[in-house]
Amino acid sequence: MDRLHRVMGALVGSAVGDALGAPFEFGPPDAFCGRFPTSARGVATEMCGGGTLDWELGEFTDDTQMALLVGQSLVERDDLDEADVFDRFRRWAEADPPDIGIQTRAVLQSGLPWDTAAAEHVRAGNRAAGNGSLMRTTPAAIFFASAGREATMDAARRISALTHGDPAAGEGCALFHEVLRVLLDGGDADEAVAAALPLVAEPHRAKWAQVCAPEWRPEDAAEANGAVWPTLGSALWALRHSTTFEEALRLVVDLGGDTDTVACVTGALAGARAGITGIPIRWTSVVHGRIPGFGPEVWELRDLQLLAARLDGNRGVRLHEPPPTRGQKAVEVTPGVWAADLDGARRSDRDFAVVSLCRTGGRFGHDVQRFAYLTDDDSNPVLVTVLDDVLDDIAALRADGRRVLVHCHAGASRTGLVLRAWAMREEGLSPQEATQWVAAVWPHLSLWNDSFTTALDRWGPEGE
Numbered sequence: 027m028d029r030l031h032r033v034m035g036a037l038v039g040s041a042v043g044d045a046l047g048a049p050f051e052f053g054p055p056d057a058f059c060g061r062f063p064t065s066a067r068g069v070a071t072e073m074c075g076g077g078t079l080d081w082e083l084g085e086f087t088d089d090t091q092m093a094l095l096v097g098q099s100l101v102e103r104d105d106l107d108e109a110d111v112f113d114r115f116r117r118w119a120e121a122d123p124p125d126i127g128i129q130t131r132a133v134l135q136s137g138l139p140w141d142t143a144a145a146e147h148v149r150a151g152n153r154a155a156g157n158g159s160l161m162r163t164t165p166a167a168i169f170f171a172s173a174g175r176e177a178t179m180d181a182a183r184r185i186s187a188l189t190h191g192d193p194a195a196g197e198g199c200a201l202f203h204e205v206l207r208v209l210l211d212g213g214d215a216d217e218a219v220a221a222a223l224p225l226v227a228e229p230h231r232a233k234w235a236q237v238c239a240p241e242w243r244p245e246d247a248a249e250a251n252g253a254v255w256p257t258l259g260s261a262l263w264a265l266r267h268s269t270t271f272e273e274a275l276r277l278v279v280d281l282g283g284d285t286d287t288v289a290c291v292t293g294a295l296a297g298a299r300a301g302i303t304g305i306p307i308r309w310t311s312v313v314h315g316r317i318p319g320f321g322p323e324v325w326e327l328r329d330l331q332l333l334a335a336r337l338d339g340n341r342g343v344r345l346h347e348p349p350p351t352r353g354q355k356a357v358e359v360t361p362g363v364w365a366a367d368l369d370g371a372r373r374s375d376r377d378f379a380v381v382s383l384c385r386t387g388g389r390f391g392h393d394v395q396r397f398a399y400l401t402d403d404d405s406n407p408v409l410v411t412v413l414d415d416v417l418d419d420i421a422a423l424r425a426d427g428r429r430v431l432v433h434c435h436a437g438a439s440r441t442g443l444v445l446r447a448w449a450m451r452e453e454g455l456s457p458q459e460a461t462q463w464v465a466a467v468w469p470h471l472s473l474w475n476d477s478f479t480t481a482l483d484r485w486g487p488e489g490e
């Protein structure tokens with residue numbers, strides 16, 4: 027898998043976990059699977075909003091707000107500038123964010139400078155081993171991954187120490203940085219922990235070894251999961267007991283308690299493992315939020331993807347504004363499923379549920395718009411996963427009575443792939459029959475991308 031898929035998976039995955047867990051914060055165990063016993067792919071999904079702080083559907087919380095501040099500072103300074111990160115944190119805290127950790131607030135509002143505020147907080151007898159520095163460190167783990175094990179662990183400790191004076195929190199961040207570094211290289215989390223533990227400072231090593239051990243379970247935790255140890259321990263436990271991003275996130279949100287943060291940390295690791303295409307599009311498409319104190323700008327999926335790429339060293343990348351298209355109007359190609367090109371879809375009736383298969387330059391304004399990560403070349407690492415995710419969502423949206431509009435830039439190759447797969451699934455056609463049938467009803471079909479046709483030959487529709 028391309029490294030960029032994993033990098034974007036880590037940052038988007040952390041924000042998705044944060045938003046998915048937020049409505050369940052401080053709730054009891056098993057609330058998530060109780061409410062969503064199976065995948066919710068129709069108009070209403072597991073991104074349900076609400077909770078004690080009344081989050082918008084898909085809105086991320088302080089975990090991601092602070093993470094984005096760390097990430098922006100690293101990209102703009104091209105290094106770790108602790109005073110700059112601390113200034114951004116303080117400006118954010120002064121803007122009265124809806125959710126802010128107790129330790130974090132006390133330190134940021136103490137009026138003390140960056141290099142003494144957190145230490146003074148501990149010296150005054152306060153606890154400081156919460157998970158509030160771990161939850162925001164994914165951008166730094168991406169940024170410092172290329173510097174190697176010791177450098178990324180050291181950077182983790184320094185950023186943690188800005189608000190969390192207890193070294194136990196810093197050692198947890200250091201372990202997280204190293205695990206993420208290894209996952210971004212396609213490696214194994216447990217092997218990463220084993221290699222990193224000798225670098226964890228005494229006297230914290232034994233306790234970290236305990237919660238990161240393969241046999242540890244969340245019910246073994248000595249503290250509530252607002253503490254740093256069970257947060258990372260639960261994330262690693264969820265990785266071990268799942269194969270997909272969705273399974274890992276279901277496990278941790280169902281733990282209850284500090285669900286947004288545990289899911290945020292888990293989402294980073296599971297997203298790095300699965301890559302961006304392994305995260306369900308019904309979740310990535312709605313994740314969003316603002317950063318209090320930093321203007322009205324709303325961060326969306328494409329902004330998170332862009333920051334992730336920049337953190338990974340692709341400093342020159344810009345937001346892609348796609349060129350205009352012919353404006354091919356929406357046509358119904360099979361009952362309830364329509365096709366168009368980019369500008370045709372952009373101008374389509376607002377009651378369509380839109381499935382976008384290309385970069386769009388932002389949302390169109392439809393209440394349901396899902397964005398699949400699909401490039402029109404042969405570099406899609408898990409095409410069948412993307413197809414299953416897209417087709418299952420189309421089926422669920424149809425079952426909810428919605429007209430579904432599928433489009434890509436020209437409406438030719440990627441749109442054709444999904445229409446052909448849909449015909450195979452709904453009509454039981456072979457790949458050849460499906461291609462002939464789509465060519466007859468959708469004359470814009472293009473078959474130039476051989477990797478798509480090869481994938482269809484291997485792909486067997488699920489969900490029937």
Ligand SMILES: [Mg+2]
Nearest residue numbers: 087088089286
């Ligand atoms: Mg939060």
